[in-house]
Amino acid sequence: MTEDRLRMTPGPTEIPARVRERMSEPTWNPDVESEFYEFYRELTAKLEAVYGDDDVAVLSGEGILGLEAAIASLVEEGDRVLCISNGLYGDGFADFVETYGGEGVTCRSPAAEPLDLEAIESTLAEGEFDVATMVHCETPTGTLNDLEPVLSLLEAHDVVSVVDAVSSLGGTPVPVEGIDVCLGASQKCFSAPPGLCVLSVSDRAWERIESFETRSFYADLEPWRTAADEEWFPYTHATSNLFALDAAVDAILEEGVDAVFERHEEAAALCRDRTRDLGLEIYPENDDLASPTVTAISLEGRAREVQRRVQEEHDIVLSTGLGDLEDDILRVGHMGHNARAERVERTMDAIEAVLE
Numbered sequence: 001m002t003e004d005r006l007r008m009t010p011g012p013t014e015i016p017a018r019v020r021e022r023m024s025e026p027t028w029n030p031d032v033e034s035e036f037y038e039f040y041r042e043l044t045a046k047l048e049a050v051y052g053d054d055d056v057a058v059l060s061g062e063g064i065l066g067l068e069a070a071i072a073s074l075v076e077e078g079d080r081v082l083c084i085s086n087g088l089y090g091d092g093f094a095d096f097v098e099t100y101g102g103e104g105v106t107c108r109s110p111a112a113e114p115l116d117l118e119a120i121e122s123t124l125a126e127g128e129f130d131v132a133t134m135v136h137c138e139t140p141t142g143t144l145n146d147l148e149p150v151l152s153l154l155e156a157h158d159v160v161s162v163v164d165a166v167s168s169l170g171g172t173p174v175p176v177e178g179i180d181v182c183l184g185a186s187q188k189c190f191s192a193p194p195g196l197c198v199l200s201v202s203d204r205a206w207e208r209i210e211s212f213e214t215r216s217f218y219a220d221l222e223p224w225r226t227a228a229d230e231e232w233f234p235y236t237h238a239t240s241n242l243f244a245l246d247a248a249v250d251a252i253l254e255e256g257v258d259a260v261f262e263r264h265e266e267a268a269a270l271c272r273d274r275t276r277d278l279g280l281e282i283y284p285e286n287d288d289l290a291s292p293t294v295t296a297i298s299l300e301g302r303a304r305e306v307q308r309r310v311q312e313e314h315d316i317v318l319s320t321g322l323g324d325l326e327d328d329i330l331r332v333g334h335m336g337h338n339a340r341a342e343r344v345e346r347t348m349d350a351i352e353a354v355l356e
């Protein structure tokens, strides 16, 4: 490993120096130093500007905690949950639903194909659902789902929506206004260290959360509605991680949210062009489904080998696919700080050299 190692995985991403420096500031004691709450309120206000929505909370714990907390807080014994999926993270919601006693009904489309609106509509028409879950960017296949038509259907059926936007939030627009609980994580497009999840919660979702008996402590969202104002968190917050996230959000706001989104689009387009110049295919065949934050390159039966050689010979860290696609997909993350042409060029030069 050299100091120049480039980490182009779809999260954790490279963390800029200003974020690392901020993290090294003296740690506060949130229980004693009341300034902490002011800082937290300011941070969530800045996050709301990135979200384009209000009522954002930040929990200690990475993305999965947010996913579990949403289900633990919104689903009770016997509740029916529609799990809309075209990938691993979409499928995974059904496991959380089962864990918390709900009845999960999965509406599945093939990987990297659009969510099946007709199937969703007919499943919704067949029976009452309380909650629906879905994923904005299926990171393992680099697929960005068009959520707006799905959210309209859910609204028409009065179903509470939970969206995993872990690998898209902060890198591309997310239709947060139509979402009841929208989940993100620090180590993806924010380019902060792993360890925090962020979430926005609608009034309708808060009401549902507050109407339930608590069956979880760490994963219960209820205290977070009033925590910042009442100046009481259910556990000691990860102050150093919050400092880092604050610096990362400042960087996004200084650059401008729209400019950040455009930078992601450009990095992704460059990555796809360079991939096709090598005679390779992008895993989602339709470019409309290709995520601006991560590109999945089809490399049947060769992905692990290319990943290993790019790291050994060029000191660039990439990811492969997951599950059945592990050896068939090579993933280049161009999210957050890594969504820059020079980083994508260096990565694609390395892949080209290995393939030659």
Ligand SMILES: Cc1ncc(COP(=O)(O)O)c(C=O)c1O
Pocket (backbone or CB within 6 Å): 011, 062, 063, 064, 065, 089, 135, 137, 138, 139, 140, 164, 166, 167, 185, 194
């Ligand atoms: C779409 C998606 N959801 C959830 C997660 C889980 O996040 P974490 O690894 O922070 O727990 C990931 C991680 O890669 C992800 O890509």
